[in-house]
Amino acid sequence: xxxxxxxxxxxxxxxxxxxxxxxxxxxxxxxxxxxxxxxxxxxxxxxxxxxxxxxxxxxxxxxxxxxxxxxxxxxxxxxxxxxxxxxxxxxxxxxxxxxxxxxxxxxxxxxxxxxxxxxxxxxxxxxxxxxxxxxxxxxxxxxxxxxxxxxxxxxxxxxxxxxxxxxxxxxxxxxxxxxxxxxxxxxxxxxxxxxxxxxxxxxxxxxxxxxxxxxxxxxxxxxxxxxxxxxxxxxxxxxxxxxxxxxxxxxxxx
Amino acid sequence: xxxxxxxxxxxxxxxxxxxxxxxxxxxxxxxxxxxxxxxxxxxxxxxxxxxxxxxxxxxxxxxxxxxxxxxxxxxxxxxxxxxxxxxxxxxxxxxxxxxxxxxxxxxxxxxxxxxxxxxxxxxxxxxxxxx
Numbered sequence: 226x227x228x229x230x231x232x233x234x235x236x237x238x239x240x241x242x243x244x245x246x247x248x249x250x251x252x253x254x255x256x257x258x259x260x261x262x263x264x265x266x267x268x269x270x271x272x273x274x275x276x277x278x279x280x281x282x283x284x285x286x287x288x289x290x291x292x293x294x295x296x297x298x299x300x301x302x303x304x305x306x307x308x309x310x311x312x313x314x315x316x317x318x319x320x321x322x323x324x325x326x327x328x329x330x331x332x333x334x335x336x337x338x339x340x341x342x343x344x345x346x347x348x349x350x351x352x353x354x355x356x357x358x359x360x361x362x363x364x365x366x367x368x369x370x371x372x373x374x375x376x377x378x379x380x381x382x383x384x385x386x387x388x389x390x391x392x393x394x395x396x397x398x399x400x401x402x403x404x405x406x407x408x409x410x411x412x413x414x415x416x417x418x419x420x421x422x423x424x425x426x427x428x429x430x431x432x433x434x435x436x437x438x439x440x441x442x443x444x445x446x447x448x449x450x451x452x453x454x455x456x457x458x459x460x461x462x463x464x465x466x467x468x469x470x471x472x473x474x475x476x477x478x479x
Numbered sequence: 480x481x482x483x484x485x486x487x488x489x490x491x492x493x494x495x496x497x498x499x500x501x502x503x504x505x506x507x508x509x510x511x512x513x514x515x516x517x518x519x520x521x522x523x524x525x526x527x528x529x530x531x532x533x534x535x536x537x538x539x540x541x542x543x544x545x546x547x548x549x550x551x552x553x554x555x556x557x558x559x560x561x562x563x564x565x566x567x568x569x570x571x572x573x574x575x576x577x578x579x580x581x582x583x584x585x586x587x588x589x590x591x592x593x594x595x596x597x598x599x600x601x602x603x604x605x606x607x608x609x610x
Contacts, residue, residue: 441506448499
């Protein structure tokens with residue numbers, strides 16, 4: 226492994242030694258060494274039972290930590306919030322450091338994910354409501370999809386109401402964290418949500434009332450919500466970023 | 480995020496818009512587009528929108544969650560090509576009532592699923608630390 230390239234940084238004198246040690250690994254996209262370091266420290270975290278988290282420096286909490294510590298490279302290892310080392314440690318070095326840090330029996334690997342924004346929280350909540358609504362067919366008819374006119378209603382409550390709403394909420398939450406690019410906010414998520422709710426209501430009402438124009442109008446609104454989502458997501462996926470990681474410190478590093 | 484995974488997600492959104500537009504057109508005038516439009520719509524939305532969204536996300540996160548790199552980038556690239564050739568061929572089959580095209584497209588799409596499944600199994604399976 227890349228132990229020879231790993232650089233030990235003097236440990237801060239924090240003096241804290243509680244019952245559980247918290248170890249965090251700061252990583253970034255486009256850094257092959259970070260994956261290696263993550264694998265090593267996950268292994269040691271499982272062996273020594275300490276809390277372990279991986280934090281992306283492109284995310285707000287990662288940026289704040291990198292800025293506070295004046296980091297110049299990743300992967301960077303933090304023990305109880307203090308910088309312990311930069312680079313990839315081999316297993317024996319990692320075990321030795323973990324031993325020194327006084328690992329305790331409590332704790333397990335746990336991601337430090339930031340919370341949902343209000344719009345994404347509402348998308349996920351709405352998805353669950355639509356799931357329960359779509360599943361009513363099971364209780365009423367003993368089957369999710371009947372052969373009658375209600376078939377497209379149940380089908381689209383499940384696919385549009387549950388699945389697409391869940392994709393909206395989770396996608397908007399996760400994709401900016403995967404790519405490091407921000408997602409368009411402001412009025413856009415609420416417009417997307419309004420189109421989707423109104424569209425699904427129109428579509429369902431149109432089929433139940435046998436009003437095909439209403440169903441088609443609902444379909445158009447659902448499609449518009451997908452268009453808004455697409456226009457929000459594409460820049461997140463394809464926005465230009467600085468060249469990957471000159472700060473990546475590992476055996477695959479520059 | 481790997482370019483292939485971003486392509487999976489972008490294509491998923493494209494398929495979603497295409498499948499939605501197809502269904503709306505059919506709702507407004509069922510005679511405008513020939514073939515089995517509801518079935519084409521269903522397959523575009525499920526295999527195109529939902530599955531490719533899952534492909535793109537899973538290829539990115541599952542190796543990270545498992546603590547190991549993706550087992551094979553080549554398998555994932557092959558999966559991308561198979562999925563994106565198979566689905567259009569299958570949809571062309573539904574729209575032209577050509578069952579040979581449906582069969583070929585379906586087989587290609589299935590090939591993509593198998594590549595994805597095997598790649599994920601070999602990535603996520605429990606194993607010891609990397610040497």
